[in-house]
Amino acid sequence: MTFRLRAARPSDLEHLYEMAKLTGGGFTNLPPDRKALGSKLERAAEAFANTEDKLVDEQFVLVLENLETKKVAGTCQLMTMVGQQWPFYSYRLNTLTQYSQELDRTVRAELLSLVTDLEGASEVGGLFLHPNERAGGLGLLLARSRYLFIAMHRKRFADRVLAELRGIIDERGGSPFWDGVAGRFFGMSFQEADYFNAINGNQFIADLMPKHPVYVSMLSEDARSVIGVPHPTGRAAMRMLENEGFRYDGYVDIFDGGPSMVAATDDVVSVKDSVAARVTAVDLDEGERAILATGRLENFRACYGARKLDDDGGIAIDASAADALDVSEGDTVWSVAR
Known part of the structure; x- marks a missing residue:
């Protein structure tokens, strides 16, 4: 499912x-x-x-x-x-350090502020x-x-x-x-x-x-x-x-x-490793497991899927993920490796 x-x-x-x-x-x-x-x-x-x-x-x-x-x-x-x-x-949670010269003793107390x-x-x-x-x-x-x-x-x-x-x-x-x-x-x-x-x-x-x-x-x-x-x-x-x-x-x-x-x-x-790419294919058979997302604000949706990134800023994804995200070739998908 x-x-x-x-x-x-x-x-x-x-x-x-x-x-x-x-x-x-x-x-x-x-x-x-x-x-x-x-x-x-x-x-x-x-x-x-x-x-x-x-x-x-x-x-x-x-x-x-x-x-x-x-x-x-x-x-x-x-x-x-x-x-x-x-x-x-x-x-x-922090520490208060106090020292007594007369006793030659250091006391450290943990405090909740x-x-x-x-x-x-x-x-x-x-x-x-x-x-x-x-x-x-x-x-x-x-x-x-x-x-x-x-x-x-x-x-x-x-x-x-x-x-x-x-x-x-x-x-x-x-x-x-x-x-x-x-x-x-x-x-x-x-x-x-x-x-x-x-x-x-x-x-x-x-x-x-x-x-x-x-x-x-x-x-x-x-x-x-x-x-x-x-x-x-x-x-x-x-x-x-x-x-x-x-x-x-x-x-x-x-x-x-x-x-x-x-x-x-x-x-x-x-956040740092996320990539935005244009969908070039939606029938990928094998690829890197990833979390895929698309859409802004109320149209946002995300799912697991397979991806393959190319050097030209494109991404191929599997058909199941394409259906779940309701995307086709030319749409933009964000992704991060699972």
Whole structure:
């Protein structure tokens, strides 16, 4: 069967809602709330309809569609400029070194500082693949197609891009990090705070969160042990991000302590290595495995396929990919090696 990534439409609401109910919490960009998801799709429709090539605060939603059944099997999102509607908070893990001459002793303490350092960056997030489809490299297709979308609409994205990975969630659906840090000040469970944030934004964090650094040594062992640690289901995603050039630089999510990965946009492998070429043939039998994409904005679509590039700026692709992308000779296709 063939899967294709495409722009999300308002009619995809029920598909997204059903997937959101499967996330298990801690997934702010995909809340199990029809109203919130509907608002995301409306905002995405506005972004897809905007044809101006300049950086403004927008959100794009893409979905993975089974072309045989027409069912949506996954989704991902791109935010062009975070921290514009309300501050984009992170904790930054850093070290304070102090020396006592009388004791001849050096003490190093790790601190969590509330920062907005990542404000203005673009963000890739909201990636979720239906549990029944977690095979055949579909997660990789979802993840890397986002970078082709960025390359094809480069002026719409910032020079830095981040990705937040979900942190450790226990068997009760709670967060050891939240319980050890922010939960002490809010009188809310992790699930309550996470849901409120997904629906209303995190301005309440600015209103109530203490601004002083938190000494890590004063936290419980449960809270300390999960700082910067991804959820088990996100370890493969972290490896994919690292392969794309993202790095963990001490930024963690204020709710669950999961790592925030950051990269220079133009250094992201799938952006840097992407190639635009004119289709010269659509009947390629054998070629290099690749991710192929075409179309601007609401007409964007991407899939796996075979490619063969020539020295004249042309590309031959296989018939299945040509059908999935709905392209023919003379059309332009972007691609990156799988």
